[in-house]
Ligand code: HEM
């Protein structure tokens with residue numbers, strides 16, 4: 155603080171007792187955890203951002219894109235897959251709404267539905283890998299394709315595990331209720347993140 | 363009451379009657395206390411610094427003569443790569459994280475970080491990552507430098523390179539987890555009376571640093587993932603023969619690694635802003651200018667990365683943009699430097715080890731900053747790129763900036779961390795040896811670079827032999843200079859004189875508790891009524907009539923709120939026992 159801005163009338167008392175000081179040490183602070191997750195997802199998002207821009211650069215500096223001889227990508231299956239993933243974001247939101255009304259069985263139903271949709275997405279992804287006519291090393295397009303979708307698939311898998319973990323915990327009576335449901339919210343936010351990343355990825359790889 | 367006595371009692375309100383202290387073995391465990399983690403980071407970092415220093419001495423021994431007679435050229439490259447990587451990822455950045463961990467909660471009156479467990483996890487990633495990196499010596503260390511540019515990184519010593527990638531990825535994860543904690547702690551856990559503009563400047567610096575870590579590090583991770591695929595799976599992202607493009611790696615790498623130089627130096631800008639007012643007994647000059655210039659540096663730091671790529675075929679118009687943007691960073695940096703100088707100007711400077719290192723920091727950092735503006739200029743850079751001029755520049759910034767800053771911080775906060783004072787005369791010996799050794803080692807390298815000696819090679823033209831010998835002698839002096847420090851630190855930690863709570867009569871909150879602080883820092887949370895740098899505000903306040911005890915130096919000795927006043931004004935005294943109840 156610069157000297158001239160000090161208000162001398164405020165310098166009367168230096169440090170005095172603050173009555174309520176009750177934070178406990180070893181608890182992680184509930185209110186900050188969602189914020190922490192969001193900051194973490196910003197960092198996660200930057201990895202994808204880096205990879206996307208790398209993809210666009212490869213695309214820009216390669217004379218023919220995709221390089222000659224790359225078979226055209228089938229759109230039907232990935233399109234269905236995309237629809238399922240986007241829809242699952244709405245489904246998982248239902249779970250959040252349910253837990254806020256203390257409706258734990260509703261929470262479970264919607265989480266199971268989301269998990270199933272996620273699993274179908276992953277299955278579809280593997281099916282697509284299986285049937286594609288190019289491999290990881292075919293050319294630069296193929297390599298970026300597999301690395302981007304694979305890295306995203308890892309995130310979907312992780313999101314699925316989060317959802318299953320929340321489901322498992324929801325078996326304990328009153329583990330989640332309308333007041334206390336960090337796990338549910340975290341899984342939901344993460345799932346939305348995975349979804350948004352996929353939309354960009356789908357646009358870049360399949361449509362652009 | 364003498365000044366010292368005054369100070370000893372100034373902070374009683376925040377003391378615990380019997381502060382719980384940590385046992386020594388707790389420092390070797392998974393502990394969630396931010397103070398333990400801070401010290402763990404610092405000690406681990408220093409351990410790796412010694413290893414990096416041994417590697418540096420090996421390099422300089424090799425370079426003492428033009429022929430590669432001490433190690434093979436391949437091994438030289440390996441040593442050089444590990445030296446750079448260890449110094450950056452295992453020493454400077456962890457040291458910044460160590461101070462941030464130790465200081466942020468104390469400075470903002472919090473009991474711990476926002477996520478203590480995450481914090482411990484972040485720390486415990488670092489030692490395995492460092493050890494992993496060192497194991498690459500068993501397979502043939504990576505040779506492509508700390509930048510790991512393809513194609514060299516994809517062809518030479520692949521196993522070592524892969525280990526390098528894993529280790530840096532681990533380290534980056536730790537760094538990101540740490541930054542999340544710093545950011546949220548600073549934003550959310552300040553005591554209610556501390557607004558942003560009452561925050562110590564170190565916290566501002568860490569705010570800017572954390573932002574850079576969160577935005578930059580993930581992009582490096584992306585680049586390294588692609589590089590790993592190239593090395594392990596045989597893809598060709600960065601291999602032109604397979605349709606890839608090595609320049610993409612350079613962009614991704616420097617998108618992190620230019621900000622990384624600010625990640626490495628901003629925390630120590632923060633340190634300078636803390637220690638200079640305390641030891642000059644003057645308010646900081648331009649609090650807001652310093653605070654906001656940290657943010658400006660962060661932002662500009664994100665858009666200048668291609669100044670490392672002027673010779674990589676970057677188009678001319680783009681080079682122009684990056685050249686100008688880079689030079690603009692000199693403005694916020696200059697603001698800081700002038701603010702520090704103005705803070706010292708006319709101050710009652712205590713020339714102790716802390717202040718000497720802080721002044722050493724400014725002087726060497728300014729040299730590094732000036733050569734930085736030089737290499738930012740495209741025509742000049744085309745001339746000196748990849749020569750020893752760059753080695754000189756980067757060491758003036760990283761050693762002169764970061765390492766001197768770290769030492770200033772250690773001398774300043776050692777009493778708080780350990781409860782004991784470091785030995786002053788040996789501190790000064792340490793400073794003199796370091797300062798002389800540093801300049802002897804690196805100043806001549808400017809000339810070597812201008813004469814055209816390339817960096818990263820084990821042998822050189824005999825015409826450079828004399829200057830190189832000087833550098834090598836300087837580097838031995840530098841190596842020796844750590845001995846007084848090590849002995850001093852270990853001896854003082856065990857048996858140094860007790861420090862008391864506030865040996866420097868400082869005003870920031872970390873000094874308002876015991877040394878070392880009790881397990882939860884403050885028994886009762888302090889409430890802030892004065893700024894962190896209100897040293898000797900006496901003659902500035904027109905509304906309060908302050909009786910000066912030392913008329914000769916009214917500004918320097920004491921203001922109404924100064925803990926230094928010999929006979930404090932009872933209505934405004936800092937020390938509660940000198941204060942009369944208002945009613
Ligand atoms: C102890 C004194 C030190 C000495 C004598 C020393 C010496 C050297 C030498 C001889 C090189 C190799 C230059 C080349 O062949 O291109 C080098 C590179 C480097 N040093 Fe140091 N150094 C010291 C401390 C530090 C510190 C404290 C840092 C802090 C961050 C640092 C960071 C680096 C980096 C980043 C490189 C570049 C490595 C590369 O090109 O990949 N050094 N140093």
Ligand SMILES: [Cu+2]
Nearest residue numbers: 620667669670
């Ligand atoms: Cu740079």
